[in-house]
Amino acid sequence: MTRNEFFAQLAHALQQLTESERNDILRDYQEYFIDAQQAGRSDAEIIATLGQPAQIAKQLTANRHLAAAKQQLSVGSFLKATLAVISLTIFNVGFVLGPLITIAGSILALWVVCITLVLSPAIYGIVLLFQIPVTNAGDIYTILSTYEFTPSVQQAFLQLGGFLTLIAVGCGILGCIILYYLSRLFISIFIKYMQFNVSVLQGSTQL
Amino acid sequence: MNVQFKKGVLELCVLALVAQRDRYGYELVERISRQIEIAEGTVYPLLRRLTDEGYFETYLKESTEGPPRKYYRITAHGRSTLNTLRHEWQQFATGVSTLLNEGSTHDEK
Numbered sequence: 001m002t003r004n005e006f007f008a009q010l011a012h013a014l015q016q017l018t019e020s021e022r023n024d025i026l027r028d029y030q031e032y033f034i035d036a037q038q039a040g041r042s043d044a045e046i047i048a049t050l051g052q053p054a055q056i057a058k059q060l061t062a063n064r065h066l067a068a069a070k071q072q073l074s075v076g077s078f079l080k081a082t083l084a085v086i087s088l089t090i091f092n093v094g095f096v097l098g099p100l101i102t103i104a105g106s107i108l109a110l111w112v113v114c115i116t117l118v119l120s121p122a123i124y125g126i127v128l129l130f131q132i133p134v135t136n137a138g139d140i141y142t143i144l145s146t147y148e149f150t151p152s153v154q155q156a157f158l159q160l161g162g163f164l165t166l167i168a169v170g171c172g173i174l175g176c177i178i179l180y181y182l183s184r185l186f187i188s189i190f191i192k193y194m195q196f197n198v199s200v201l202q203g204s205t206q207l
Numbered sequence: 208m209n210v211q212f213k214k215g216v217l218e219l220c221v222l223a224l225v226a227q228r229d230r231y232g233y234e235l236v237e238r239i240s241r242q243i244e245i246a247e248g249t250v251y252p253l254l255r256r257l258t259d260e261g262y263f264e265t266y267l268k269e270s271t272e273g274p275p276r277k278y279y280r281i282t283a284h285g286r287s288t289l290n291t292l293r294h295e296w297q298q299f300a301t302g303v304s305t306l307l308n309e310g311s312t313h314d315e316k
Contacts, residue, residue, distance in 0.1 A: 027277070028232060028251055034273045035233030051248040063256045 003033060003043045006053055013057030017064060025060060107186060110179055117172025120165040128158070214253075217245060219296055221253060222281065222289040225263060231276040254279060262288055 001009075007026060014022045029050070036046045050056065116123075126132065131139040137146065140161075144154045220239050224230055230238075236250045257263050262285030267275040281289070 025255070028255070031231070031274070031276055032233055032236075032251065035231075035276075038272055039233070039237070049247040051246070056248060056252065059252050060255065063252060063259070 001047055003047075006043075006047050006050075009053035010057060013054045014060065016061050021064070103186060107179065107183055110175070111183075114172045114175035114179055117168040117175065120168040120172070121162070124161060124165045213243075213245070214249070216243075216296075217249065218253060218257070219289075219292045221250070221257065222262065222285060222292065225279050225281045226286060226289050229278045229280045231268075231278050235279075257285070261285070 007029070010029065011022065011026060014025060017025070032050075033043070033046055037043075127134060128140060131141060133139050133142075135143065137143050140158070144157060149157070217239070220243075221235060224235055224238055232251060232254060235254070236245075236247050239245055239250070240247065254263070258265055258279070261282060263279045264282055265277050265279055268278050270276045
């Protein structure tokens with residue numbers, strides 16, 4: 001972000017305030033940029049320490065509404081102040097955390113599915129070896145024997161089962177690779193979200 | 208450090224510095240961040256709030272290096288608040304260091 005972009009964004013985000021107040025705030029930050037520049041700091045450094053214009057504006061707007069609420073205790077001003085403070089802190093928790101948990105849950109569920117697919121030959125083997133009942137009718141051998149197949153057909157069914165698990169392994173591995181990148185993407189977004197939360201909390205001077 | 212705690216301390220520091228003499232924004236940021244680590248972005252909104260609440264008055268003064276700077280001057284209301292806060296802080300700091308010293312003498316035994 002350049003200095004001009006910073007000021008354009010800040011001016012835009014301060015639209016709720018009166019023009020004289022907005023100009024005064026912009027003047028303050030211009031002074032800050034000039035002084036910081038004379039102290040040998042680059043625009044990028046200054047912007048990094050100041051934070052996002054939208055956050056600065058939220059904080060200033062919340063302060064303004066709080067001050068107004070203190071001066072004239074009307075229901076309207078109180079509601080405005082409450083809303084401004086809520087938008088500063090809880091808003092993003094309630095409205096972002098919900099979808100976040102849903103997405104995290106879905107990714108976890110997909111991981112379970114893919115790992116199960118990868119492990120399916122082992123599961124198939126264990127089911128056959130220990131003759132674990134898979135339905136009410138009993139284990140796989142019992143089910144096959146009820147159909148009066150010849151031993152060679154039964155053998156073929158068991159082998160077909162084995163092949164199917166190999167296909168499942170392929171799908172599972174593919175799924176795991178996709179999920180790996182998906183999870184990383186999700187985690188990086190989540191971290192950004194947390195940093196955003198922290199900056200929001202640090203930004204609010206008064207609650 | 209606890210954010211809420213730091214904010215209270217920052218307010219006290221800003222009040223104390225402006226009480227010494229009239230100061231401008233960047234000067235305050237510089238003075239404070241020389242001693243304690245702060246999020247610089249929080250100082251300007253804080254100054255604005257303290258001005259709104261009647262602790263400070265502002266005036267513009269020509270500077271040799273560029274456009275005029277906004278200076279902050281403490282009001283009588285600001286000064287009395289500073290005295291109250293300073294007193295509270297000293298009690299708090301004394302209390303904490305007493306507790307810490309009790310802990311260290313206890314450990315030595």
